[in-house]
Amino acid sequence: MLSNSSIYAINAVLYLAIHSKESRKVGVKEVADALQIPLPFLAKILQSLARKGVISSNKGPGGGFWLSDEEKKAPLMTVIEQIGEGDKFVNCAMGFGECSSEKPCPIHSAAQPFRDSFREGLNSKSIMEFAKSVMDKEAFLVNETRD
Numbered sequence: 001m002l003s004n005s006s007i008y009a010i011n012a013v014l015y016l017a018i019h020s021k022e023s024r025k026v027g028v029k030e031v032a033d034a035l036q037i038p039l040p041f042l043a044k045i046l047q048s049l050a051r052k053g054v055i056s057s058n059k060g061p062g063g064g065f066w067l068s069d070e071e072k073k074a075p076l077m078t079v080i081e082q083i084g085e086g087d088k089f090v091n092c093a094m095g096f097g098e099c100s101s102e103k104p105c106p107i108h109s110a111a112q113p114f115r116d117s118f119r120e121g122l123n124s125k126s127i128m129e130f131a132k133s134v135m136d137k138e139a140f141l142v143n144e145t146r147d
Contacts (some may be wrong), residue, residue, distance in 0.1 A: 001088060001118070002080070008037050009045050009083050010076065011141045016055060016067050017131035025057075025064030035141060045083070052082045067127065076130050077122035089119040 002010075012031050019034075020026040028046055032039040046065050050057035054074065057065045080086055092099030093111035101108070133139040 003083075003085060004041075005045060006080050006083050006085050008035075008042060009049060009079050011035050012037065012042060012046060013049065013055060013067070013076075013079050013127055014131045014134055014141060016065055017072055017127050018135055020064070020066035022056070022066055022068065025062065025066050027064045031065070049079070049082055054078055054082050072128040072131070073126050075123045076125060076127050077119065079127070080122065089115045 012035065015031050015035060016026055019030075028043045029039060031037070031046070032042045035042075046055065046057070049055045050065065053071075055065055055071060056068055057063065077086070080088075092105050093107055093115075094105045096105045099105045099108055101112075130139070134141055
């Protein structure tokens, strides 16, 4: 359901929530290496998220990316919305232009409750709450060792 852009963005933001703070900025290379994400692709994603205020960044020596305490409180859905994929939760699962409860596509009744529940789950917990599940080894980031 999610594109590579959203998956990479979520993983990178959770990595930053765990491994960064204003006094310990993280470079894009560190994130890309840790999560095995193509560096140029990840750099564009992180720059976009920084421009949109989802994460913080500084350029130059000692620069990098981090999440402020306030940014960590944002719902994880914010990341997906700022990547430009929030519409995946409202657009027709079959790609029809018009699809609603009044004029449903053939799979509307199966797809819509799942999408509503998924969106609610991403809106109901903060970035830090999702990051805590990784820190507690209840969940894992892409390509992280699972010891």
